[in-house]
Amino acid sequence: MGERYLNYYSQEAIRKNSVVIVSEHEAFIEDIMGHPIFLGISLESMSDKALASAAYVVSDGEMPSYFIKKDGQTYIHFxxxxxxxxxxxRSLLHADYIVTDGALPLYLQEVMSGMVITSQQWVAGSLSVKQDSDAKKTILMYCGGFKNNGITTSAINLLHNLDYERYRVIVMDTEALQDDCKRNFKKLDPCVLRVTVVGGMLRTEEESKAEERLFTASHELYVEFGPEDFLEEQVKRLYQRELRRILGETKIDIAIDFDGYFKYWTLLLATSGANQKLIYQHNEMMQEYRKKLGVDYKHRVDLNVIFLLYNYFDKIVSVAEHTRDLNEAKLRHLVENSSEKMVYVHNSLDYEAVLKAADETSDVELDVDSFYFMTMGRLSPEKNQRMLIEAFKEVTAKRKEAKLVLIGNGELKEELAEWIRELGLEEHVKLLGQVVNPFPLLKRCDVFILPSNHEGQPMVLLEALILRKVIVATDIPGSRSILEDGYGLLVPNSKESLVEGMLRALNDEVATKEFDYVGYNQRAMEMFYSMLE
Structure with a gap:
């Protein structure tokens, strides 16, 4: 269906005196054709050709996922x-006029390019054009699929802190979200318009071939045509049409790829017509490029394209200064004007939510006579939980009261469970999986420990500081950016150093420092706003 429609969409001119009505209700169709606007207008039978070429499109329900309102068409939705x-x-975002006597959410009305009119105005033929009535800027974001990770937490926090008197926000994501991701998607601030992408891309054979060249030979294209011209016009057209399929003629001022790991979303935003385009780096990106799961590289296929697409963005945003410095040093040969374009903005916090959640009752009981270490994060190679468990074996040999709790799921869950059994640590180390509210446990534990090999700016460290926890972490750029001024103990990234750090914590030899999370958050939001201005 979509392929046939695209052929008509690309080739058929608009037929001025025609209308197609998408409805299952004969009375509605008769009523529409009796309206003065449609005197002398011929009614077309519903077809892909009619949808692509009729001067007027009218519907009283959802449109096919492949429909895109063309320039020169007028789409009226009841x-x-x-x-x-x-x-x-999606249908409402495409409409020129929405006829309704009910209320549409303000966050949707503000974003829509179409005009909302009442049924009385429709009967009177009052079809005025919508005027921009405020100076708000519209931000379009992709936030990474809303998995249980730091990127999701950072995005939710940012959008809870945002000034909605200055900005309106659209967050888009796929319809194929898993249940826990859907729950996180629903946590977004109620002022945010959440758009779920449905249906598939419309593409010509020529566009598909150009996209394949990009995906398989991006570096050759980059060498031949340069950093700002390696994207072929067919690829730009493909993704610009896709964004229009998703959002209609919605005007986007600022496009933000808040994730930076998936080439489909990066291409959507890189080729958008936004006045300002930003892409985030939440980690040490060359470490992410090298990350393997078994024999396969987890991110390399996408990052081969995304690293080059950095040239189509105005700012490349790391979440900590040390992380920015490292990313700029490793990627400057691929990015024009990297010293100017590669900046950093700290993650924002929702400290009130953390404090409130920490006071709730936990379903997990902890022994009152034990000393608890806790770590939280995806069970994956870069989080280094295997070495932590190995180090903890030595700690328990000296301090029997020591226990370790790991919160999170991931691809290493079974391997880590087996490792715990092999080391005989079943009584001392617990894998709790994903916990809906981990903050009562974090508040109750004695020490938070983060053994990561690489991070951007770990949200879990900031959350631990809000709850005034003693912290031990490996000395990597992301963790150093938070703890270096005395907020926790940084140790070299080795098993021996982790053992030493945990024993120092057990002996109450780790200094702590009160974290001004209110002041920190104000500065983080000021950094974000200054980047947009």
Whole structure:
């Protein structure tokens, strides 16, 4: 269906005196054709050709996922208060006029390019054009799929802190989110318009071939055509059409790839018509480029393209100064004007939510006579939990009261469980999996420990500081950016150093320092706003 529609969309001119009505209700169709606007207008049978070429498109329900309102078409949608499911939301974003006597959410009305009119205005033929009535800028974001990780926490925090008197926000994501990701998606601030992408891309054979060249020979294209011209026009057209399929004619001022790991989303935002385009780096990106799961590189296929697409963004944003310095040093040969474009903005916090959540009751009971270390994060190679468990074996040989709790899921779950059994640590180390609210446990534990090999700016360290925890962490740039001024103990990234650090914590030899999370958060938001201005 989509391929046939695209052929008509690309080749058929708009037929001025025609209308197609998408409805299952004969009375609605008769009523529309009796309106003065459609006197002398011929009714086309519903077809892909009609959708692509009729001067007027009218519907009282959701449109096909492949429909894109063309320049020169007028699309009128009659909304009767149905739940705003993804296909219906997409239809409203394409409409020139939305006829309704009910209320649409303000966050949707502000974003829509179309004009909302009442049924009385429709009967009177009052079809005025929507005027921009404020100076708000519209931000479009992709936030990484809302997995249980630091990127998701950082995105939710940022959007809870954002000034919605100055900005309106659209966050888009796929319809294929897992249940825990859907729960996180729903945690976004109520002022945010959440758009679920439904249906597939419309593409020509020529565009598909150009996309394949990009995905398989990006570096050859980069060498031949340079950092600002290696994207072929067919690829730009493909992704610009896709964004229009998703959002209609919605005007985007600022496009932010807040994730920076998936080439589909990066291409959508890199080729958008936004006045300002930003892409985030939440980690040491060359370490991410090298990361393996078994024999396969986890991110390399996407990052081969994304690293070069940095040239299509105005700012490349790390989440800590040390991380920015390292990323700029490793990637400057690929990025024009890297010293100017590669900046840093600290992660923001929702400290009130952390403090409130920490006071809730936990379903997990901890022994009152034990000394608890806790770590939290995805169970994956860069988090270095295997070495931590190995180091903890030596700690328990000296201090029987020591126990370790690991919160999080990931690809290493079974391997780590087996490692615990092999070391005979079942009584001392517990894998709790994903915990909906980990903060009561974090508040109760004695020490938070982060053994990571690389991080951007670890949200878990900031959350531990909010709860005034003693912290031990490996001395990597991301953790150093938070702890270097005396907020915790940084140790070399080795098993022996982790053992020494944990024993020092057990002996109450780790200094702590009160963290001004209110002041920190104010500075983080000021950094974000200054980047947008």
């Amino acid at each position: 909304y009767r208060g149905e739940p705003l499911e993804p296909l219906l939301m």
